Amino acid sequence: MRAAAAPPRARPWWQAFGIAGVLATVLYTVGPNSTADAVCFAVIAAGTVVGCFVVPLRFAVRPRSAWPVLGAAALCFLIGVILRPLVTSRPLLADAATVPGYLLLGVFFCILLWARGSIERHAVLDGLIVCLAGGLASVLLLAAPAATVPGRPAVVSVLAGLYPLFDVVLLAMGINLTFTARSWPPSLVSLVTGIALILTGDLAYAIIGVSGRTYASPLLDVPFLLAYTLIGVSAMHPSVVEMGRADRPPVQAWSWQRMTLLVPAVATPFVLLLTVGGHSFAYRMLIGACGLAIVALLMLRAILAVQAQVAAQLHSEFQAMHDPLTGLPNRRMITTEVERLIARLPVGGGARVWVGLLDLDGFKWVNDSWGHDTGDQLVIEVARRLRAAVPPGTMLARVGGDEFLVTYVGDEPGALRLVDEIQGCFATPVPVRDTEVVITASIGLAHAPAGGDPAAVTEALLRDADTAMYRSKGEGPGRSTIFDASMHDRVRERIELEGALRTALAEGGLTVVYQPIVRLETGRPTGAESLVRWNHPERGPIPPMTFIPVAEDAGLIEPLGTWVRNEALHQLAQWRADGTVDEDFYLSINVSPLQLADPQLPATVEAELRRYGVPASAVALEMTESVMVDGGGTAARVLYELRELGLRLLVDDFGTGFSALGYLRRFPVTGVKIDRSFVAGLGESAEDEEIVRAVVAMSRALGLGIVAEGVETRAQRDALAATGVTQAQGWLWGPGVSPGDFALHWAADRHVPGPAPLAAGHQPLG
Structure with missing residues (x-):
């Protein structure tokens, strides 16, 4: 069965309006019915007016006041166009509606230029030069001949000749928008083209005004109908939101676009002098005055351009030597x-x-x-x-x-x-x-x-x-x-240590040892902590407190942590496979704050667990309290995702940092490890015993497991057991040992009843 065809998508409003405007223009041009012509014109013009007033409601345009002003201008023009063929004997009635439209259109451009930050000295001077040239041509070629028409008020004649000057000013303002924009959105192109069509229509009316007529044919209104269409498209197109945004390119005082406007404007007085300047002394004086004004403005513009160049150079030099945020030297x-x-x-x-x-x-x-x-x-x-x-x-x-x-x-x-x-x-x-x-x-x-x-x-x-x-x-x-000079030696030593650590990490110079975590009531291991060790070939054993900070500063902590984690998981998988450890045994692995800031860590750990066939419940990750305090949104999400995998999360060195009940409640931790500094005072310091009791009470209230670190004596072990601590680790049961030694000890411990024996050289468990 053939699938039903999808319904055609509706045309965008701007596109539909543009097509309607073109069709209306065609009907207006070829249609003999004046009523139909008026309806076509009124519908398109009314659509433009409504579109301008609705723009702030449909789009998030800035400033919101600009487009209603344009709508009011379009409404004034519509009234003028409707009245002009009806009041040929009183053309000032149509002018009374049309002139305010030009003023409102100028206000519209001023609002846009101000919002875009596009009003700058070069643009103002360019506008004055163009306006002087356009005004001079308009007066001599249109207004002056129209003023000589007998039997017509002078005001009507002057207005007929000055309409093109109004358009020149507005067109210059529209072009200024294009000059000060990095890109020309469709709305801007449509708007400027519409203003150019208004200039065309007004120029046609001014030409017939020279012969004494104020209206000749509906065809003279075709440019206005097309202008309405383009202005309506400009208001309805989505790119209208870009019209009021500040997006100025670097100022180019003498760009080719500006010169395209300035060269004809500067040449205008000379051309007029050769063509109409010989008519009278007054014409020559007017041309001379305007020519001098244009030259003066051009010289002022050149001076300002040089000043702007110098200012830009000084600003560039200042920026090159100063901090942009504080203004201080850099x-x-x-x-x-x-x-x-x-x-x-x-x-x-x-x-x-x-x-x-x-x-x-x-x-x-x-x-x-x-x-x-x-x-x-x-x-x-x-x-x-x-x-x-x-x-x-x-x-x-x-x-x-x-x-x-x-x-x-x-x-x-x-x-x-x-x-x-x-x-x-x-x-x-x-x-x-x-x-x-x-x-x-x-x-x-x-x-x-x-x-x-x-x-x-x-x-x-x-x-x-x-x-x-x-x-x-x-x-x-x-x-x-x-x-002092000794600091150089320490810096050099740190650099050498970093290089040696990179070599050890790349060439297998590091090892992982395992320290048992025992259950106090039995003295038998219930887990182990994996610890990285580095035996330098020349310096001998280097303690983790020395090389771990170097790894963090050098950006090696992530590859180091990944290597330790994989070594530990691989070893745990072997122990579980050969029966060295049972299902309840867990392995504890340290992770740094930098590792927990990696959003990919949970996915990486999950893949490693699958690779080695180790259940997540058999792995605990140890972190410092600073992760909970300094950790932002990323660290919090990482911890929750790790917990969702089923891993245990332990807070290492608990009590030495920013211990607070709120942190433990907000983060998905499963246990705490009491720092060795509190364990060392047990049996001797009542204050340390109270701290341990408080930690135990708080942890129990939150349902957290408890491990005590750094247990070295039987007195500390007994004091911990009396406070309710269930698990501990420390030298009382041995240091971290190689996987083979740990397996031998654990295998022996499984088959010997009573207190577990310890490797040679250490006190027996018990």
Whole structure:
């Protein structure tokens, strides 16, 4: 069976109206019936008027007031067209309706030009030049001959000749819209073409007005009918919303489009002088006056064009040397300033050039929490405070997103006083939008004496200040540090460590060990934590607290975490297959905040679980509390998706960060791991015992599992058991060991009744 044909789609309003306008024009031209002609004209004109008034209701145009003004102008023109053949003996009645239409049309263009930001000096001068030329031609060729027609009021004759001048002004305004637009939407093209047709019709009426007639034939109204059609299409086309948008291209004072208008306008007085200038002395004087005015405007335009070019050059140079957000000098400018200061510093004097690099602490947190607009407002306010704090003559620059640089020439006590003044800028909260932000700054100071190549010294100085600033950030927020040579050694060591870590990750130089997590009531492992270890071939074992931060800074934490996760899952699959562990055994794997910021992590983990055949319930992911505090929408979604897969989610080092009941309730965590710092005091510190009891009570209330870390003594084990902790890990049961050693220990533990034995060299379980 053949499917039924889809119904034809209705034509858009603008397209239907355009077709109707063309058909009406054809009927108007060939139809002998004056009544039918009037109906055609009235219908199309009325449609245009309605369309202009309805535009703000159909489209989100800006400004909303422009198109109703155009509709009012179209209505005035319609009244004038209807009256003109009826009042041939009193043409001023038609003019009384038509002239306000021109004024309203001019208001419409002014509103659009203002909304688009298109009114600029070159356009105004171009309009004046064109208007002078058009007015001169209109007066000499049309208005003056019409004024000599006997038996007709002078006002009628003058108006008949001046209508083309009105159109020239309006056309110039319409063309100005096209000159100041990057693209010409259909609405703009249709509107300007319609204005050109109005000019054509008015010119025809002006020509017959020279012979003393005010109306000759309906054919003279055909351009107006087409103009109505095009203006209606302009109002109904969806691109009408682009008409009021500011979309100015760079100003080109002497573009070929402008010259196309200006050259004929400038030539007009000379052409008229040769053709009609010999008629009388008055004509020659009028032509001369207009010619001088046009030349004067042209010279003024040239002067303004040169000034605009100079201003644009100065603005470009300012932008190249200044920060656009704060208006402060940028890195390029302050680098030049430091070079100049070093070159001018007298050799052998006690003064030095000091550079202080300032970095806002917690700026990323502000951006992530309140958005980049709030971050920009914070930077602007900090810049304002710093300007007020630094003494006159001291250059301040913004050299990065939240980094500022300040220069100082003098001794060390003076540089330290400047640092204190800068730190004082952050003594009070910074008001930003509807909140107040408490923020600090880390500052790195570096200095250089006179002598040496200024460019090389400046480069080293900025590098040293950057090194000192990062040292300050490492010591805690709100610190300041003066650079010393030993910092270079630490930086070099860190760079070497990063390179070695990349090599170890690529060539298999890392290993994963497994530390048992035991159930306190039996002393037998119920799970294990996978821990990455690095045994450097020359330096020996490098602790995770040393190389994990390097991996995070170097962007290696994601590939490192992926490698550890795959090693651990592969090992768990082997243990489950050979019976080393039972179905209740789980493996705990650490994930960093950077990994949890990856929206693809849940899909990646799900694919890995399928690859190794490991159920999600047998895997726990450990995260720090900072993930719940700093984690934005992405981290929260990742955690919920991981939990939906069936994985356990544990909060590591619980109690040392931002512990709060609200965080645990908002995020889908399944358990907490009590930090070793609280476990160490059990049996000796009543305060630590109370903290552990509070954590246990809170976790039980939320239905969370509890694991205690860092258990080293039987006294700590017994105290944990007394508080209700069910699981623990630590050196009491052994460190992290290789997969083979863990399997041997676990296999032995499965077959030995009572307390489980421990690998040689460690205390027995129990």
